[in-house]
Amino acid sequence: EEKVKRIDSATDKARAREKDSDRLKVEENVFDVPTLKILYTLSNKGIIKAMGGAISTGKEANVFYAEGDEKELAIKIYRMASSTFKAMDAYIMKDPRFTNIRNNRRDIIFAWTRKELQNLKRAKSAGVRVPEPIVAEKNVLIMEFMGEEKKPYPLLKNTPLEDDEAKLVYNKIVEYMHLLYKEANLVHADLSEYNILIDPADKTPVFIDMGQSVTLEHPNAREFLYRDVLNILRFFGRYGITDKPEELLSKIQAE
């Protein structure tokens, strides 16, 4: 009996240590001194009132909850030690809006952050539901928090849907892809169930993660659009959506 108790408490301690090291890992990699200076400046400007916990953690960025002046914020911090900055190349160096940046890590990551702000602005003004973009400062992007009571809306991937609900969500996503294409002149270029949030109140989709989104002038824009189309049809196939890629493409590109 005594032995079992000792093992349990040792296990708990080990788990606690592991959790802390995870949290520390996230914090230490992303909160380097320059990033902390930016957050400090933004809090001095009254934009950030208090930083919260991590909403999403990934290899190229982390998203944190924060309290803003009047509303809740999501703070997306691109990792400067990011291993995927080479991948960013393919999207940014051929984008006519960013041809003049030097090909080094800092400049690419800063340009990428600005690009996500600009793309969110264009998407928003085209009528696509996205987080309201607020400010981009170097590798830090501040936007509206999409959630309730510090709890972010769930990803489409993690949202149980009845077939009839799924049809409505699909139609809304198709409408947003059409608006993005016709009104914002943009292709998301990484659209999938991992980059769409669902507002639980009315099941409307929210497009997120537009750092890689490209304008139709980008040489690979149609190829990226086709990939988005295949991702969406693959996911909604399970709900009985039978659109063919060409049918969805024509809905998106229709006048």
Ligand SMILES: N#C/C(=C\c1ccncc1)C(=O)NCc1ccccc1
């Ligand atoms: N933008 C954004 C995101 C959420 C969000 C929630 C609530 N309000 C605004 C944004 C998000 O998870 N993006 C995907 C991601 C980013 C970084 C690492 C892993 C995964």
